[in-house]
Amino acid sequence: MIRVFCHTLTNDFNAKRCVFIGVTPDGRQLVTLNHDIQQSWNVGDFVSPLAHVLQSGQQKVINSEHLIYWQEDKAFSSLLGHVGDGDKVLITPLKDDVSEASDHVMALAVYVVDVVSWNNTQWQDNWNLHFPRFIELYTHHWQKLNELEKATTLKGRLRESLNLVEQTQAISNKSDLIKQNLVGDSACMKKLREQVAVASQSDMTVLIQSDTGVGKEVVAASIHEQSSRSRQSLVAINCAAIPENLLESELFGYSKGAFSGATTDKTGLIALADGGTLFLDEIGDMPLMLQAKLLRVLETRKYRPLGSDKEEESDFRLLAATHVALQEKIEQKLFRQDLFYRLYQFPVHVPCLKDRDDDIHILAKHFIAKFNQDNNANVVGIHFEVLDALSQHDFPGNVRELRNLIEFGCSHANDGEPLMYNHLSHYLNAQNESVVAESSEELGVEEEQELVSISDLRSAVKDYESKIIAMRLKQFKGNRSLAAESLGIPKRTLADKCTKMEIVL
């Protein structure tokens, strides 16, 4: 469009030079639009004649002798090139014809007319007659093109935001589905489900890092189930559970005769995962020699079964998990750094249960429902004392320990009844006994010293009672029901004694 404008001005109106200047979208700058010239001016810089025309909206004709006044504006001078004696520099504003402000200037055309043309009456007639019409037509077309461009850009942006909305919706839908297996309402579990949903949309290698029993396997299964590979298998292996020499043949498979005992061909897990997902649990325990082989497979997708001279291909997606800190293993030269970075494409951390104890209740309910379903039982809910006790438990074995605990309790509960404290007391007391044993040992030393100095038996007994109650309350983190139950006294009696003895916790 600009080329056509300059071409018409040069050919039909004998312009010696023609430059097109536009206003930037933020309205702050004037910039040259010709491809071969790069200059810009601040719209408020009145050292330049361009700012004057932009503000007045009136065409300006500058005689060659008056150019001296604008010499301070070096950019403007260099724009014009050589201007001969008597030549005229014209700056014509191009006004937008649909804008409500009829003086809105869209652009400026700067051109030089030589003295001969300017003094020629035929040129003058032609210029007076056709130039205004040309400018009007040109501005109109240019404006339409700009509108079209704006509409196309807007359409593109709308599409982009629509895609974003669709993507967010898809992730939220997936997260809801994932919640059926990856239970928990804590903020970190919601975030984890979102990460799982995002991971399931790509083929990136996911490295799941966490303590034992937190649900790494559940995370891996959820990623696979929500991915486009879900119709094919999820093939899982625990690298720590299999002896080193067997792990290689399990993964790569072997040909008949590869070693003594290989009486038939065996398909390896890498082959079985073709089209699906391979989950390597406890990858931190994989021997170094196998790590090198795995790295090669990840890079080429090719592998060779033991004893075979033929390379095979497998299109699998890798998920890996570890409960050990791989960085430490790298420092100890027990894990390859290059493999770590290959696995670390999409890292996922699953938080420990003690860092999200809001989830204990919902997980407990989930495991009771599962127990009922699997055992055709009818344990109805969970008593608040059990929840209190659970929230004070540390769960070093994480969700797996909670699941075992609930299943243990459910198996002692009666149909139609909720899960009560006494159904779990055997399990929990075994834990508490170790706490009490620790405290008792400490008390033994102090007690010995105190016994020697007793002079008032009644007050010593009271002190002793008060210590026992305080210790028991501490053990149950201030829960008076549990402390009273453990001491075999009613809760009200314990409360009275606390008031009388001024025991506060």
Ligand SMILES: Nc1ncnc2c1ncn2[C@@H]1O[C@H](COP(=O)(O)OP(=O)(O)OP(=O)(O)O)[C@@H](O)[C@H]1O
């Ligand atoms: N968020 C959860 N929702 C429901 N069940 C869960 C959740 N997290 C873990 N579980 C259950 O807890 C048990 C242990 O989970 P999982 O085997 O996935 O843990 P892990 O981290 O892989 O353990 P390990 O480190 O021993 O391999 C399983 O029975 C699993 O179903």
